[in-house]
Amino acid sequence: MSNEHPIDEDEIDIKELFRTIYRYKVMILFFVLLFGAASAYIAYFKPNVYQASSTVEVGLQKRGYGSNDILSMAMDPGVMTPDTEIEIIKSRFLAKKALEKVDFSHRYFTTRNFREIELYKASPFQVGMLKGFEVPFTLYGVDEKSYRLVVEGAEDEKGREWRYDKVLPYGKEIVTEHFHLNVVRNAPLTDESYHFVVYEENLPVGKVGVTQTSKFSTILKISYEDNVPLRAQEYTNALAEAYIQQSIEKKTKEATRKLDFIDKQLKKITENLKSSAVKIEEFKKGTNTVSLSSKAEIIIRQMSEAEAKLEEISMESELLNSLYKKIKKGKHLESLSVVGIGSGNAALAEQVKALQEAILKKKILREDYTEMYPGVIKLRKQIAYLKKNIIETIDNLRSSMNEKKQLLEKSIAKYQKSLNVLPADERMYGQLQRKFAVNEKIYSYLLEKRSETAIIKASTVSRNRIIDTALLPEKPVKPKRKLIVLVGLILGLVAGIALAFLRNFLDDRIKTEEDIKHLTKAPILGFIPHMKEDNNKLKVLISPKSAVAESFRNLRTNLQFMVRKDRSHVIAVTSTISGEGKTTVCVNLAAIMSIANKKAIVLNLDMRKPTLHEKFGLSNQQGMSTLLSGSTTLGSVIQKTEYENLDVITSGPVPPNPSELIQSELMEKVIEKLREAYDVIILDTPPIGLVTDARTLMHMADTSIYILRTGYSKKGFVQSINELSVLREIHGLGILLNDVKIDKHGYGYGYGYGYGYYEEESK
Numbered sequence: 042m043s044n045e046h047p048i049d050e051d052e053i054d055i056k057e058l059f060r061t062i063y064r065y066k067v068m069i070l071f072f073v074l075l076f077g078a079a080s081a082y083i084a085y086f087k088p089n090v091y092q093a094s095s096t097v098e099v100g101l102q103k104r105g106y107g108s109n110d111i112l113s114m115a116m117d118p119g120v121m122t123p124d125t126e127i128e129i130i131k132s133r134f135l136a137k138k139a140l141e142k143v144d145f146s147h148r149y150f151t152t153r154n155f156r157e158i159e160l161y162k163a164s165p166f167q168v169g170m171l172k173g174f175e176v177p178f179t180l181y182g183v184d185e186k187s188y189r190l191v192v193e194g195a196e197d198e199k200g201r202e203w204r205y206d207k208v209l210p211y212g213k214e215i216v217t218e219h220f221h222l223n224v225v226r227n228a229p230l231t232d233e234s235y236h237f238v239v240y241e242e243n244l245p246v247g248k249v250g251v252t253q254t255s256k257f258s259t260i261l262k263i264s265y266e267d268n269v270p271l272r273a274q275e276y277t278n279a280l281a282e283a284y285i286q287q288s289i290e291k292k293t294k295e296a297t298r299k300l301d302f303i304d305k306q307l308k309k310i311t312e313n314l315k316s317s318a319v320k321i322e323e324f325k326k327g328t329n330t331v332s333l334s335s336k337a338e339i340i341i342r343q344m345s346e347a348e349a350k351l352e353e354i355s356m357e358s359e360l361l362n363s364l365y366k367k368i369k370k371g372k373h374l375e376s377l378s379v380v381g382i383g384s385g386n387a388a389l390a391e392q393v394k395a396l397q398e399a400i401l402k403k404k405i406l407r408e409d410y411t412e413m414y415p416g417v418i419k420l421r422k423q424i425a426y427l428k429k430n431i432i433e434t435i436d437n438l439r440s441s442m443n444e445k446k447q448l449l450e451k452s453i454a455k456y457q458k459s460l461n462v463l464p465a466d467e468r469m470y471g472q473l474q475r476k477f478a479v480n481e482k483i484y485s486y487l488l489e490k491r492s493e494t495a496i497i498k499a500s501t502v503s504r505n506r507i508i509d510t511a512l513l514p515e516k517p518v519k520p521k522r523k524l525i526v527l528v529g530l531i532l533g534l535v536a537g538i539a540l541a542f543l544r545n546f547l548d549d550r551i552k553t554e555e556d557i558k559h560l561t562k563a564p565i566l567g568f569i570p571h572m573k574e575d576n577n578k579l580k581v582l583i584s585p586k587s588a589v590a591e592s593f594r595n596l597r598t599n600l601q602f603m604v605r606k607d608r609s610h611v612i613a614v615t616s617t618i619s620g621e622g623k624t625t626v627c628v629n630l631a632a633i634m635s636i637a638n639k640k641a642i643v644l645n646l647d648m649r650k651p652t653l654h655e656k657f658g659l660s661n662q663q664g665m666s667t668l669l670s671g672s673t674t675l676g677s678v679i680q681k682t683e684y685e686n687l688d689v690i691t692s693g694p695v696p697p698n699p700s701e702l703i704q705s706e707l708m709e710k711v712i713e714k715l716r717e718a719y720d721v722i723i724l725d726t727p728p729i730g731l732v733t734d735a736r737t738l739m740h741m742a743d744t745s746i747y748i749l750r751t752g753y754s755k756k757g758f759v760q761s762i763n764e765l766s767v768l769r770e771i772h773g774l775g776i777l778l779n780d781v782k783i784d785k786h787g788y789g790y791g792y793g794y795g796y797g798y799y800e801e802e803s804k
């Protein structure tokens with residue numbers, strides 16, 4: 042029989058895997074298409090991301106530790122490494138400088154081919170806003186002079202929802218409770234609608250990347266990703282330019298101002314020095330005085346030092362007074378210089394620097410916004426606050442300088458008294474010498490500072506340079522749409538196969554021959570293919586060349602080996618529950634026996650739910666229930682069918698005690714009597730899983746056929762077969778697998794029986 046050939050377990054597992062995939066192929070295909078469609082949707086609507094990149098060369102220089110001269114100190118840029126430069130480029134400080142050239146605060150969008158596209162500078166209109174930041178506006182073009190502005194579901198600061206929908210003229214400031222803006226048209230509006238958002242802060246929306254081109258290279262690659270290719274190019278170039286300028290901008294500016302100041306002072310001191318030298322020379326010629334006494338030299342030197350300090354304080358005081366007047370006037374403050382005031386006044390220098398930055402920021406904002414813009418208002422308050430602080434600081438510095446001047450003047454007066462007691466010629470010569478020494482000392486000091494400043498200015502020439510500027514990106518780097526769709530299809534395939542195996546694992550219905558073999562050692566007698574639902578229940582007689590007829594012939598052959606040739610064959614057919622095809626198998630098995638010239642009879646012993654008479658169109662007024670109860674004789678209940686060699690005993694009226702009737706001695710006598718007249722006696726028993734009648738009838742049979750239906754019978758039903766197989770009273774127990782699906786090649790799920798040669802005969 043079919044279950045006697047050797048089987049490779051590994052091969053069965055592989056086959057089962059492919060059978061499971063094939064069984065759920067429609068579901069798997071559905072998941073593949075579903076995930077593919079979802080991934081295609083995501084890939085299509087995901088915005089394009091463009092990347093622009095530029096390269097800069099970093100002029101790295103190590104610190105000259107052995108040099109202490111002013112040239113090396115001025116030229117020394119400090120310790121520079123590629124990692125340091127990378128962090129500088131990524132810093133907020135540099136981004137702030139680059140953002141001065143690129144606008145991220147105004148975002149304009151439209152929809153084309155169902156996708157949202159950002160327009161940037163390609164927007165046909167521009168928006169100036171003083172109020173209403175971060176509110177999404179929708180704009181519809183009406184005509185060349187007007188537009189329709191719509192706001193849906195926005196919330197104010199108190200969380201109250203508000204709406205707006207009006208037709209407005211271009212170029213006119215619109216002031217409402219929630220926003221203050223002006224829309225200027227600069228090109229025809231070709232799309233149906235646009236929407237825009239204006240942010241209060243100008244912040245980049247993409248990601249900046251900085252990498253070394255190689256491990257030991259001094260060339261850095263600056264890249265930036267954005268949804269707008271032009272903006273990506275502009276911001277990348279702005280970063281590179283800001284990087285080149287940031288290292289030299291401040292030093293160059295301060296050095297230039299300091300040089301201007303020193304040159305002015307040198308011009309004055311040079312004239313004073315020349316005048317002092319001429320007066321000393323004339324005095325020497327007129328008085329024949331060559332040198333001073335040691336006491337006079339000490340007094341002169343001390344007075345010279347005090348007067349030099351007094352002169353420095355006077356110069357600083359003059360600068361402070363000039364700065365004070367300019368702050369008070371409030372004009373050209375961005376060009377103020379604090380050089381020459383003194384190294385101890387760092388706080389004032391920082392305040393002036395902060396004031397200048399605030400003034401420059403305000404100027405930049407005023408190019409796009411009015412004085413009502415919140416950012417401008419904030420800067421205006423900051424400027425006023427810084428002016429007040431600077432004036433207070435200058436007042437404090439002037440008070441401190443006045444105190445120093447008074448102390449120095451007292452010291453000079455004291456030295457002057459000591460000098461007055463000296464002879465007149467020596468005293469006069471000492472005064473001239475003192476003035477010359479003071480002027481000479483200041484002149485030397487200014488020359489030294491000018492040299493230092495000139496060297497520092499020269500050293501601010503950048504060693505960095507831009508190698509390649511960013512080009513306009515032509516193709517997006519993200520998203521990888523083909524990859525997204527491919528991943529979606531793969532995920533769909535994986536999900537579909539996983540769900541298929543999960544369903545197969547959770548599905549406890551019998552589907553294949555292997556399911557039975559894994560659960561029981563009972564032999565499999567055969568397989569019955571799926572029969573179409575129609576009224577022709579005797580398929581073997583209606584279509585004798587069909588796969589169904591051939592499967593019953595195979596079953597008939599297998600049954601011949603299970604009975605003695607000189608004895609009638611009693612076959613009990615049962616199942617676990619109704620609906621597994623028990624009665625259909627009985628009538629077709631009897632029909633295939635009759636074709637082989639064997640006289641066959643079918644007994645319908647399923648008295649609780651009889652259906653046998655319906656298949657032959659016979660009366661059910663009397664039958665097994667009346668026979669076993671003694672109401673009728675055996676001969677009167679046997680009914681002839683239209684088919685030769687095929688008789689039937691129907692169930693008869695439903696009795697109140699079918700179990701007692703089946704278990705009576707008369708049942709055995711009826712079977713023995715029928716053995717005398719028929720070659721094959723088929724008992725259509727009740728389902729064994731519902732009542733015990735079938736087990737009684739199986740004791741009387743030579744062969745017992747247990748029906749299991751694929752896709753319907755549960756694997757737990759096989760437990761009943763195992764229980765019956767250990768009973769010695771039950772003979773010839775075998776399994777018949779019913780309703781097997783045959784694929785297009787004529788095979789079932791790998792059962793090894795091919796019925797493809799046989800075709801259904803058309804009626």
